[in-house]
Amino acid sequence: MNLLLTPFQYEFFRNGTLAAVLVGALCGLIGVYIVLRGMSYIGHGLSHAIFGGAVIAFVMQWNFYIGAGLWGFLAALLINQTVRRTRINADAAIGVITTASFAIGVALISRYRRFTQSFDAALFGNILGVTQKDVLVIAAVTLLVVIVIILLYKQLLFTTFDSEVAQVYGISTGWVDTWFALLLAAAIIVSMQVLGVTMIAAALVIPAITARLLTDSFHRMILISTSLGALTGLVGMYLSFYVDVSSGATIVLVQAVLFGLALLWSSWRHRNGRLIHTHV
Amino acid sequence: MRPLIELQNVTFGYGTTPVLQEIDLHLHPGQFMALVGPSGAGKTTLLKLMLGLIRPSAGNLTRQSALRLAYVPQLETVDWNFPVTAEQVVLMGRTKQSGWRPWPSRAERQHARDILEQLDVGNLAQRHIRDLSGGQQQRIFLARALIAEPELLVLDEPTTGVDMRSAEDIFHWLAHLSTERSRQGLNQAGMTIVLTTHDLNMAAAHAPWMVCLNQRIIAQGTPEEVLTEPILSEAYQGEMMVIRQNGVVFVQQKPHPHTYKELIPEPVVGGVPGHEQ
Numbered sequence: 001m002n003l004l005l006t007p008f009q010y011e012f013f014r015n016g017t018l019a020a021v022l023v024g025a026l027c028g029l030i031g032v033y034i035v036l037r038g039m040s041y042i043g044h045g046l047s048h049a050i051f052g053g054a055v056i057a058f059v060m061q062w063n064f065y066i067g068a069g070l071w072g073f074l075a076a077l078l079i080n081q082t083v084r085r086t087r088i089n090a091d092a093a094i095g096v097i098t099t100a101s102f103a104i105g106v107a108l109i110s111r112y113r114r115f116t117q118s119f120d121a122a123l124f125g126n127i128l129g130v131t132q133k134d135v136l137v138i139a140a141v142t143l144l145v146v147i148v149i150i151l152l153y154k155q156l157l158f159t160t161f162d163s164e165v166a167q168v169y170g171i172s173t174g175w176v177d178t179w180f181a182l183l184l185a186a187a188i189i190v191s192m193q194v195l196g197v198t199m200i201a202a203a204l205v206i207p208a209i210t211a212r213l214l215t216d217s218f219h220r221m222i223l224i225s226t227s228l229g230a231l232t233g234l235v236g237m238y239l240s241f242y243v244d245v246s247s248g249a250t251i252v253l254v255q256a257v258l259f260g261l262a263l264l265w266s267s268w269r270h271r272n273g274r275l276i277h278t279h280v
Numbered sequence: 281m282r283p284l285i286e287l288q289n290v291t292f293g294y295g296t297t298p299v300l301q302e303i304d305l306h307l308h309p310g311q312f313m314a315l316v317g318p319s320g321a322g323k324t325t326l327l328k329l330m331l332g333l334i335r336p337s338a339g340n341l342t343r344q345s346a347l348r349l350a351y352v353p354q355l356e357t358v359d360w361n362f363p364v365t366a367e368q369v370v371l372m373g374r375t376k377q378s379g380w381r382p383w384p385s386r387a388e389r390q391h392a393r394d395i396l397e398q399l400d401v402g403n404l405a406q407r408h409i410r411d412l413s414g415g416q417q418q419r420i421f422l423a424r425a426l427i428a429e430p431e432l433l434v435l436d437e438p439t440t441g442v443d444m445r446s447a448e449d450i451f452h453w454l455a456h457l458s459t460e461r462s463r464q465g466l467n468q469a470g471m472t473i474v475l476t477t478h479d480l481n482m483a484a485a486h487a488p489w490m491v492c493l494n495q496r497i498i499a500q501g502t503p504e505e506v507l508t509e510p511i512l513s514e515a516y517q518g519e520m521m522v523i524r525q526n527g528v529v530f531v532q533q534k535p536h537p538h539t540y541k542e543l544i545p546e547p548v549v550g551g552v553p554g555h556e557q
Binding site: 160162165169170212215216221 | 349382
């Protein structure tokens with residue numbers, strides 16, 4: 001019992017754990033839509049694009065959340081519109097737009113060397129630096145995402161299943177995509193400090209694809225993925241405290257282990273005649 | 281009667297490649313229209329123009345405002361691994377009309393069940409869509425269209441990949457829908473239906489209006505008028521045989537002359553050897 005309670009004596013651990021659980025759940029929830037849309041790469045790309053936005057916000061002396069948020073939202077919209085209006089595939093659009101944005105960030109960092117160190121935290125995560133204010137921002141974004149997903153649940157489901165057909169049935173798929181881009185950008189921004197740019201993509205994809213291996217039901221996939229995200233956030237924080245390894249990397253490694261176990265279970269089921277298909 | 285959709289001299293192309301040229305077409309309320317033509321003729325593109333998913337490169341397309349539409353896409357475009365049950369797919373058709381709650385109401389679920397029952401797939405409501413046969417899958421997507429109570433129902437190759445019996449059932453259903461309300465004496469046109477198909481005989485037997493297409497409209501009219509050897513030869517760029525018997529039109533490919541006689545055994549005259557009567 002002491003083993004479980006000891007870390008909570010430290011404020012940084014209390015804040016960090018709360019942040020990791022919320023971020024894990026948030027990424028698990030949004031990740032379901034990303035995986036089912038076949039856009040697993042977007043988490044990777046968008047987090048890099050937002051990094052570029054964060055650097056610009058720093059240089060222009062804007063508020064980090066506003067600068068990075070606006071940049072990320074515009075990058076997500078640009079990707080969506082490029083895919084919808086041209087014959088460029090999602091992976092290519094993500095590759096071009098987000099890498100260019102990341103390159104802007106890297107170029108600015110090399111030009112203004114004085115803040116290189118502070119951006120290490122954005123790249124690799126810095127759970128020790130999570131304050132109560134950060135936790136409140138993460139909680140507010142998580143609440144916003146949950147509310148919007150509840151309100152747009154049916155529209156999001158239909159748009160994710162078949163965007164073109166949903167449009168014929170009167171769904172404003174453009175608005176649904178815009179809302180989704182906004183939520184995704186917000187989720188990535190608040191996850192940056194906990195997980196780091198380099199780990200966000202995994203946190204978005206692994207719980208969702210693990211849940212997909214475990215169920216054939218959309219509702220259950222949402223519940224399992226969100227719960228797995230939260231659980232791995234908690235377990236990852238404990239492990240990172242005791243093993244003294246970066247929290248973002250530990251959370252993602254715990255998720256990868258669970259994915260491996262789900263894969264084994266799914267193969268066992270397959271051999272016994274019940275197969276759950278995935279397409280990621 | 282004012283047409284639901286009117287195309288005047290419409291042209292469409294992807295980049296510089298023309299797909300459809302100089303299309304003049306009127307779709308009237310209650311009309312049941314089959315679009316036929318070879319692969320690559322532009323049938324799906326024409327459907328997408330009618331649905332407003334793409335815009336003409338040139339020409340005028342007018343559609344009645346606030347037209348309730350439903351679309352049954354080709355089965356091959358569906359993501360069969362998506363984690364949804366048949367009932368969830370059907371309920372997608374009510375998304376616009378239903379409230380904000382994430383789950384369907386009891387009445388909505390009952391409505392979905394009733395439509396699935398009508399299409400003889402009521403027992404499959406909780407099955408994953410991948411676990412159904414082609415014919416069953418097509419009925420599920422037809423149920424999604426029907427639950428939307430559309431004024432215009434558009435189907436892209438609804439009988440491709442389904443067995444002959446299911447294909448016939450689907451066409452019977454569509455013919456029934458197109459005449460139902462007028463039959464009920466409601467003084468209303470039935471549901472307007474447009475579909476594409478490669479099954480010329482099935483279309484001829486059920487659809488009263490046919491449009492033969494190959495980038496341009498080659499002919500349109502009743503199946504009797506459209507299914508003629510010159511029109512089909514022009515559309516399909518090959519010889520087609522049309523047989524007319526008792527008011528029914530059949531389209532058949534001409535058998536290969538050198539294999540035809542060899543494949544058909546000589547008739548046995550005087551009974552089967554060893555089975556004397």
